Amino acid sequence: MAQPLYSRQAMEGTVSGLHKSPHRGSSVEFAEYRQYVPGDDLRRLDWRVLARTDRYYLKEFEAETNLRAYFALDLSGSMQFSSLESTKQQFAEKLLATLAYLVIRQGDAAGLLGIGQDTVIDLPPRRNPSHLQLLLDSIPTLKKGGPTGLVEGLHGLAERVRRRAMIVIFSDCFCELDPLMSSLQHLCFEHHDVVLFHLLDPQEIQFKFDRPLRFTDLEGPTSLVTEPSVIRDEYLKHLRHFMETLQKGCREFGIDYRRILTSDNYEKVLADFLIERSRVGATSF
Amino acid sequence: MTFLQPLILYGLPLALLPVIIHLLNRLRHRPQPWGAMQFLLAASRSSVNQAKLKQFLILLFRTLAVLALIVFLARPLSGGYLGWAVSTAPDVVFLLVDRSASMEHRSSSGVGSKREEVLKLMAETATGFEETSHLILIDSATRQAQRLQRAESLLEHPLSTPTDAAADIPAMLQSALSWLVENQAGNAEIWIGSDLQPSNWMADDERWPSLVEKFQALPQSVRIRLLAMEETTDQNDTSLSLHEQSRRFLSSERAMVFSLDIDRSESFTDSLPIELVLDGVSSELQLDSNEAKQRWRHRVDLGGQEVSGWGSFSIPSDANPKNNQIFFVYGEPGDLGGTVVASDAIAGPILQFCAGDFQRDPPKMASLRTSWSADTRSWENQTLLLWQESLPEPEMAEALESFAREGGVVLFLPPPEPGSASFLDTTWGEIEEASPTDPFKVARWDQISGPLADTDEGLGLPFDTLDTYRRRTLAGYESVVASFQDGSPFLARKTVGQGAVYFLATLPRPDWSTLADGTIIVPLIQRLLQDGARRQEKITYAVSGELDPQIEGKSWRTLSATEGGDVRWTAGVYRDGDRWLAVNRSPKEDQPGRLESEQTQALFGDLPLAMQEETGPSDEALQGEAWRLFLFGMLLFLLTEGFLTLPAPLKTASAGAAS
Known part of the structure; x- marks a missing residue:
């Protein structure tokens, strides 16, 4: 039995499932007592309390609903960079496909949002296995490259998805930091469980080059001829500052920030993620 | 550099x-796609x-x-110590030292003479080559290669002392070349220290191209380094030179008339004291004229005694002590003898009369001939020869030249036919005639020196009374003593050895001129007769550095020069028995000027030449190759x-x- 994927917070699903719901339901989990108000279903009156206290109380139980997971995949040009055998994009796709499989397998709904310069694809969450096939088939066909539209895509997602959901973002986040944080904040305000897989290539954080190079921007026409050894320290300083700020912002907003290198073992990455989730999920229930 | x-x-x-x-x-x-471009x-x-x-x-x-x-x-x-420090050491370093009189001029630094400055710089820089190179000194006087064991010895070397002789730079280079060929030496550097005086460098000398060609043909490489001393014109420098010495041995008194050329710096023209030393007795004269260049005439009374002696004129020491003194000697009076070789029936007797020795009582007439033998034994008692025939053929010309070299005087007069021969490059031209009403007039003549000089009383010869109707033109003459209004020479002169040769353009004939009046021709010929008497005296004048080998070979004892001074290149008065010798510095050393850098470089053709203009005490004096640097x-x-x-x-x- 595979490790299930739990949400860290209550979900608003349409069917019963593994995940907590903000609404009261008919599960076996007691929630609280509430005074009767006219219109309440008399069947839910606690007759024992009425008999002992002569007061009308309703006994409420936790509702358990399904998970709706949105997988947002950054398709920008920078995601196509690779110093190893797989690009950040490919690494993200593997994670995405596996998680989508797990979600649908455990009866939850999974959707896909491909974010390029514009939103390339938007598959709403579905629970049925055929949807999984559709989702997996869509991934290889996504149009990749060009400037990033991550910020706009996340804002759009936050606007569209009104009910609580799990938003799993796969991106290198190579865009302006403030707008990005704003878009992440927007998702958090909508009470979504946001997971950010920050994907980086080892070369990007090490910057090991030994000769002058002409760096060409994967997202635009910009190029820069430079001596890497000369600017390495400055480059790493800027990158470090970016990552720290991003991580700090995510922590403030309760976003599950996960920095992933494409050199990491993706199975371990998934295992760590799922185990941590299950621990969080177990304590939540 | x-x-x-x-x-x-x-x-x-x-x-x-x-x-x-x-x-x-x-x-x-190499392009590198990159995502984290920001x-x-x-x-x-x-x-x-x-x-x-x-x-x-x-x-x-x-x-x-x-x-x-x-x-x-x-x-x-590169110049200075840097250049020397980084240059490669040659096998041989020739030190060519210009010891000429002009090098005794005080250097622009004022510390020492140019020669001393050159020696100091050469010695300092050559010290670094003592261990690795052969140091060969070639001085301008002897031009003999002398090996130096230590560079410092250059400063005290007897062959680096001052001389009164001129330098012959091509000959010095020839000595270096010969040494290189004879000793089969390796790579060589020739250091030349000189003031670039044109008369010493002889830029037009035909030896230069040949020398350069020979140096280039050597298997070993030869580099020239020239330390050119700057010409200094702002110092007090007066040069004194003897232009002419005329003999006035009359029956009653004996005197010498000197013409001295005085060349002074333009900014130093105060009155000039001149010291006359006559037979060891000194007296001071004063020259009040303040002209920069002038010819000064002075009569020295020798008294009545028939003795020989010597003397000198000198001026106070200045920037160049080598050009402040001249020496003279005079001999015991001998017989005067004139001979006229003329076929002209009118002019011949007049000339014969003019050339008589009137100091004797009774006067001794000159001999008149129509031809003469080239056998010089018959000329023993002759002092003046008047030649009114065609210029002599080679054999006779040689004899006449020899006569002049010994101190005799030859006066050529217009012959009836010019002939094709020349004498010492001088030839007669055509006869030119003037109308009796507009005769040729002598306009300019040397009134200070020479046979047409003013009399001792200061009276000029009466040339205004001289009318010339006919004259024969001259070509190839050296200097003009007197000239007509149109510049054509009346009397031309050529110095030959101890004596001189004159050319007179007209004849003492009524149809030629009024010379026969005697006011011009008599003093002229009498003075020439006196000058030619030097041939009879046992005195010799010589130029330092240019002594005849026969004269050199005698046992000369110095009377005036510094003890130990070599007669060959030290000015002074010398005596060997009853023979007297006056040596004065080379006239070449009084010639002003300095070779231009371009001229100097052109002389050496394609030979590697490093030239350093030396303007004062400086480390940049001589140059070395700086390629190592x-x-x-x-x-x-x-x-x-x-x-x-x-x-x-x-x-x-x-x-x-x-x-």
């Missing part, structure tokens, strides 16, 4: 190669100053390395460039690990 291979300097633009290659490389950088651009903006500085330094050092390479290949010559410089630049282009050590720290 000068270069032995200056053509290579045309390659200096190649120094831009690193810049060009850098620009090309900027276009050829950090790269930010880093580039932050590091731009440092990166640009480093890039600039790399380019600068590369460019300097190429520059140093080109300069190194051009074989630079540039080679080391190039290596240093390349090393620095290599250090700058080394990739920075990669730090193990990265931006951060995955979390």
Whole structure:
């Protein structure tokens, strides 16, 4: 039995499932007592309390609903960079496909949002296995490259998805930091469980080059001829500052920030993620 | 700085190669696709100053390395200790020292003479070559190669002392060439220390091209380094030279009339004291004239005694002590003898009368002949020869020249037919005639010296009374004593040895001139007769450095010069028994001027020449090859460039690990 994927917070699903719901339901989990108000279903009156206290109380139980997971995949040009055998994009796709499989397998709904310069694809969450096939088939066909539209895509997602959901973002986040944080904040305000897989290539954080190079921007026409050894320290300083700020912002907003290198073992990455989730999920229930 | 291979300097633009290659490389950088461009651009903006500085330094050092390479290949010559320190040592270093009188002029530094300055600089710089090179001294007086064991000995070497002789630079170079050929030496450097006096360098001398060609043909390399002393014109320098010495031995008194040329610095023209030493007795004269250049005439009364003696004129010491004194000698009065060779029935007797010895009682008439024997034994008692025939044929010409060299005087007069022969390059031309109403008039003549000088009372010869109707033109004459209004010579002169040869353009005939009146012709011929008497006296005048070998060979004892002074190149009065010798400095040393740098360089043709103009005490005096400096410089630049282009050590720290 595979490790299930739990949400860290209550979900608003349409069917019963593994995940907590903000609404009261008919599960076996007691929630609280509430005074009767006219219109309440008399069947839910606690007759024992009425008999002992002569007061009308309703006994409420936790509702358990399904998970709706949105997988947002950054398709920008920078995601196509690779110093190893797989690009950040490919690494993200593997994670995405596996998680989508797990979600649908455990009866939850999974959707896909491909974010390029514009939103390339938007598959709403579905629970049925055929949807999984559709989702997996869509991934290889996504149009990749060009400037990033991550910020706009996340804002759009936050606007569209009104009910609580799990938003799993796969991106290198190579865009302006403030707008990005704003878009992440927007998702958090909508009470979504946001997971950010920050994907980086080892070369990007090490910057090991030994000769002058002409760096060409994967997202635009910009190029820069430079001596890497000369600017390495400055480059790493800027990158470090970016990552720290991003991580700090995510922590403030309760976003599950996960920095992933494409050199990491993706199975371990998934295992760590799922185990941590299950621990969080177990304590939540 | 000068270069032995200056053509290579045309390659200096190649120094831009690193810049060009850098620009090309900027276009050829390997492309690297990159995602995190925003950090790269930010880093580039932050590091731009440092990166640009480093890039600039790399380019600068590369460019300097190429520059140093080109300069190194051009074989630079650098002056001073630097040049010597970095130059390669030759096998032989010739030290050519100009000891001529002009080199005794005080140098511009005022510390010592130019010669001393040259010796000091040469000795200092040659010290570094003592261990590695043969030091060969060639002085301008002897022109003999002398090996020096120690460079310092140059300062006290007997062959580096001052002389009164002129230098013959081509001959000195010839000595160096001969030494190189005879000793089969290796690479050589010839250091020349000179003031570039044109009369010493003889730029027009035909030996120069031959010398340069021979030096170039040598298997070993020969480099010339010339230390050219600057001409100093702002110092007080007066030169005194003897223009002419005329003899006035009359029956009642004996006197010598001197014509001295005085050349003074323009800014120092106060009255000039002149010291006369006559037979060891000194007296002071005063020259009040303040002209920069003048000819001064002075009569020295020798008294009635028939003895020989010597004397000197000198002026106070100034910037060049070598041109302040002249020496003279005089002999016991001998017989005067004149001979007229003329076929002209009118002029001949007049000339015969004029050439008589009137100091005797009764007067002794000159002999009149129509021809003469070339056998000089018959000329023993002759002092003046008047020649009114065609110029002599070679055999006779040689005899006449010999007569003049011994001190005799020859006066040529217009012959009936000019003939084709020439005498000492002088030839007679055509006869020119003037109308009796408008005769040729003598307009200019030397009133201070020569046979037409004013009388001792200061009266000039009455040339205004002389009318010339006919004259024969002259070609190839040396100097003019008197000339007509149109510049044509009336009397021309050529100095030959101890004596002189004159050419008179007209005849004492009524149809030629009024010379027969006697007011001009008599003093003229009588003075020439006196001058020719030097042939009878046992005195000799010589130019320092140009002594006849026969004269040199005698046992001369110095009377005036510094003890130990060599008669060959030391001015003074010398005596050997009853023979007297006056040696004065070479007239070449009084010739002003200095060779231009371009002229000097042209003399050496394609020979490697490093010329240093010396204007004062300076370390830049002589030059050495400085290629080592540039080679080391190039290596240093390349090393620095290599250090700058080394990739920075990669730090193990990265931006951060995955979390």
